Amino acid sequence: MSVLLDDRDWFANHVLSLLPDLLGTARRLTGNVADAEDLVAEAVARAWINRGALQHRDRFRGWTFRILTNLFLEQRRAEIAHPIETSLEAVSDDFSLFERIHQPFLLWWGDTEREFLDRVFREDFERALDGLPECHRVVVTLADIRGLRYKEIADLLRVPIGTVRSRLARGRSLLQRALWDHALDAGLKGIPSGRSSLP
């Protein structure tokens, strides 16, 4: 017998405590607030309907996140796994924020990389991540925000593990380029002089 069949209060309390994390993940996956809220609501409803399948209450968190991710992928898997070729697909994945910021001659006196990150706000990261093509944003979200293994992501998307590696590398590269571009636009102090031109 399920551990949740007759315990709506337990279910409600745990869903509400998970709500920020469910919403944050949904927000990153969908890229917008309205779709994220609908996705979370649908995931909660499906969790309740399928509560009989949950054997241990301490697995509720992971189980609920799986439902949320699978629901999202049910609608978007085909487009994410096999995106239409765009010009972004041809962008190389070797852009490195570190190489733009790092100043070897300051090795012993300063930490320009940390100082740079200290000047980048959460909204800057959000904008950069939201701006990624969906096929990259989803892989970066699953790896860097949800902490899934490459194999888990490959299984979820039904793509080879090598595709996960390359999408992740390209996604992170694009993210770092977006952060760099934003830093230049914002005129952030601390960017080493003479390094402000992109190739």
Added chain:
Amino acid sequence: MSNASIITCEEALTLLAEYLDGELEHADRSSLEHHLAICRACYSRAEFERLLRERLAPLGSEPPTPAFAQRIRSMIERFSL
């Protein structure tokens, strides 16, 4: 960048992302850790990439608006047992 005794900086950088993701096999992990222990430039880069991941992780949590929290509460109250 300096040369390491076991792997080069170039080889270290190709392993770095998988190392930080906890995806490297033991042998590669040991080689990379040895390299990071003796190469300041690669160590700095590894630290930067790790910090970048740390800054991304909180994006997975977002406070719901009161209206959305109420929407979820009301929905659960309507679930039938």
